[in-house]
Amino acid sequence: MSQSKSPRSYLIIARSSPYGSQQARAALDIALAAAAFEQAVSIVFMDAGVLQLLKNQQADAAGIKNISKVITALELYEVNSIMVHQEAVDKYDLDPSQFVLAVDVVTSEDIKTLIAGADQVMVL
Amino acid sequence: MQKSCTMAKELECAGNPIALDKEGYIVNLSDWTETVAEAIAAKENIELTDEHWEVITLLREFYAQHELSPMMRILVKQMKEKYGSAKGSSIYLMKLFPEYPALLACKIAGLPRPTNCP
Amino acid sequence: MKFSIVIHGAPWSSNASHSALRYAEAVLECGHEIVRLFFYQDGASNGSSLCVPPQDEINIPEQWQVLINKHGIDAVVCAASALKRGILDEAEADRYEKNAHNLLPGFAVSGLGQLIDAAGQSDRVVSFVQ
Numbered sequence: 001m002s003q004s005k006s007p008r009s010y011l012i013i014a015r016s017s018p019y020g021s022q023q024a025r026a027a028l029d030i031a032l033a034a035a036a037f038e039q040a041v042s043i044v045f046m047d048a049g050v051l052q053l054l055k056n057q058q059a060d061a062a063g064i065k066n067i068s069k070v071i072t073a074l075e076l077y078e079v080n081s082i083m084v085h086q087e088a089v090d091k092y093d094l095d096p097s098q099f100v101l102a103v104d105v106v107t108s109e110d111i112k113t114l115i116a117g118a119d120q121v122m123v124l
Numbered sequence: 125m126q127k128s129c130t131m132a133k134e135l136e137c138a139g140n141p142i143a144l145d146k147e148g149y150i151v152n153l154s155d156w157t158e159t160v161a162e163a164i165a166a167k168e169n170i171e172l173t174d175e176h177w178e179v180i181t182l183l184r185e186f187y188a189q190h191e192l193s194p195m196m197r198i199l200v201k202q203m204k205e206k207y208g209s210a211k212g213s214s215i216y217l218m219k220l221f222p223e224y225p226a227l228l229a230c231k232i233a234g235l236p237r238p239t240n241c242p
Numbered sequence: 243m244k245f246s247i248v249i250h251g252a253p254w255s256s257n258a259s260h261s262a263l264r265y266a267e268a269v270l271e272c273g274h275e276i277v278r279l280f281f282y283q284d285g286a287s288n289g290s291s292l293c294v295p296p297q298d299e300i301n302i303p304e305q306w307q308v309l310i311n312k313h314g315i316d317a318v319v320c321a322a323s324a325l326k327r328g329i330l331d332e333a334e335a336d337r338y339e340k341n342a343h344n345l346l347p348g349f350a351v352s353g354l355g356q357l358i359d360a361a362g363q364s365d366r367v368v369s370f371v372q
Contacts, residue, residue: 008362023371026250026283033354036195039362065191073190077198120361122248122369146339239322 009040011118013111017048018067019059024052027124028070035077042081042118043074044111045103050088053099068100075101085111137163149237156234165232172232176220178207183233193235196226245269246277246360248369249285253302254295259288262370263305270313278360279310279317281349285370286324289317289349303346310348317349318356 012031016023027043035041045053052067059066074082084103089096096103106114115121135142135150137160143151148167150156161180165172172180182202186194194202196214204212217225227238247266251258269276281288293303310317319329324345325338331351335343345351361367 010361022283029354030357032192032195034358034361036197037355037358038197039358069189069191073192073194076190076194076202120367122367124250124369124371146337239325 007039008119009117010034010042011114011121012041012043013121013123014043014045014049014052015047016052016124018052018057019062019064020048023124024049024067025065025070027122028052028067028074030122030124031074031079032070032077035074035079041079042083042114043079044083044085044106044114046085046088046111048088050084050092050094053084053101053103054094055098055100072100083110083114135160135163135167145237147231147237149231150234153234153236161232161234164234168228168232170221170228170232175211176232178211179203179217179220179229180233182206183229183235187233187235193226193230193238199226199229243274243366244277244364245274246280246357246364246367248280248282248357248367249288250283250369250371252284252287253290253293255284256372258370258372259285259302260300263302263309265368265370266309266315270309276313276315277364278356279306279315280357280360281317281319281323282354282357283320283323284327286319286327286329289319289324289329289345291344291346307346307348316360318352318360319345319349320357321351321353324351 012027014024014027016027018024031041031043052071054068057066057068082101082103083106084096086105086107089105096105133144133146135144142155142160145151148164150160150164162172165176170176183193186202200212200214200217203217210216214225217229221228230238247262249259249262253259266276266279288303288306290303293301295301306317309315324330325334329345330338330340330343331345332343334351
């Protein structure tokens with residue numbers, strides 16, 4: 001089971017708001033690093049994490065880096081699957097058309113299956 | 125563990141001094157101009173050709189769009205998409221920017237100095 | 243079983259670091275193996291040699307160092323996290339022209355690739371966030 005250097009599947013659960021802490025960026029950096037090392041990476045945005053996906057973030061007005069710009073790099077790094085939790089979309093009254101990239105909307109049941117199927121799960 | 129501090133170096137560029145750190149990265153990203161790029165490259169014994177500028181432009185566009193310096197593999201992939209498979213290889217980039225192409229190209233393109241080891 | 247442990251918290255800002263330390267001790271006591279400790283984000287501060295807690299409190303960075311040296315554990319501090327927070331080894335202090343270095347012996351500075359590498363070799367990656 002261990003020792004293997006063959007690609008593993010990672011599920012990154014990004015549940016932190018974009019600018020309340022460093023967690024949002026940390027989750028993205030792990031996803032990008034894993035993808036750069038040719039691992040199979042999926043990311044699901046849950047809870048306040050969905051806010052990371054919004055268009056028109058004006059972080060530069062606050063003199064900080066714009067999370068959504070990093071998010072648009074996920075596809076280039078070949079992150080397999082970019083998903084968002086339906087409940088979070090509903091809770092914040094959002095529509096996927098407001099997001100900076102196309103995402104798959106998934107249910108709690110779907111996320112259970114994803115967690116069960118991933119080699120490594122990281123929640124930030 | 126106290127150590128003596130050394131002064132940052134400067135790059136003389138069209139009469140203007142540009143602050144560089146110890147390894148030759150520009151200190152203030154806003155100092156970057158095409159002339160500065162040429163001066164940094166000259167310090168590394170590289171004369172910038174159109175082929176170099178394709179890479180530099182791609183890096184600067186990538187950074188403007190994603191606020192990230194692409195890792196080597198991604199840079200290769202981007203080169204391939206934009207300029208075709210002959211230019212989308214690490215060997216091609218090695219020829220243009222010897223030894224550590226991603227680091228050296230970032231240095232000349234005026235991107236933030238990568239903090240992770242190559 | 244093979245474990246890797248990711249420490250996201252600074253020594254006294256939350257319980258993350260102390261809990262991770264206790265967990266790591268327990269992992270070893272139970273006969274398991276630690277592939278790598280990865281100190282990420284605020285966790286990088288666990289590598290500081292300059293923490294001086296009062297005598298009646300545990301010195302968390304020092305305890306990490308004791309554990310690391312006693313068992314020869316591979317302990318990596320994320321370079322980007324550490325640099326931002328003023329945790330530097332001698333080579334970096336020199337590279338960035340800083341007047342001091344403070345990384346505890348036993349800790350190594352490296353990139354996020356070391357976390358991915360560790361995860362590839364481990365049965366479990368356990369993160370201590372907040």
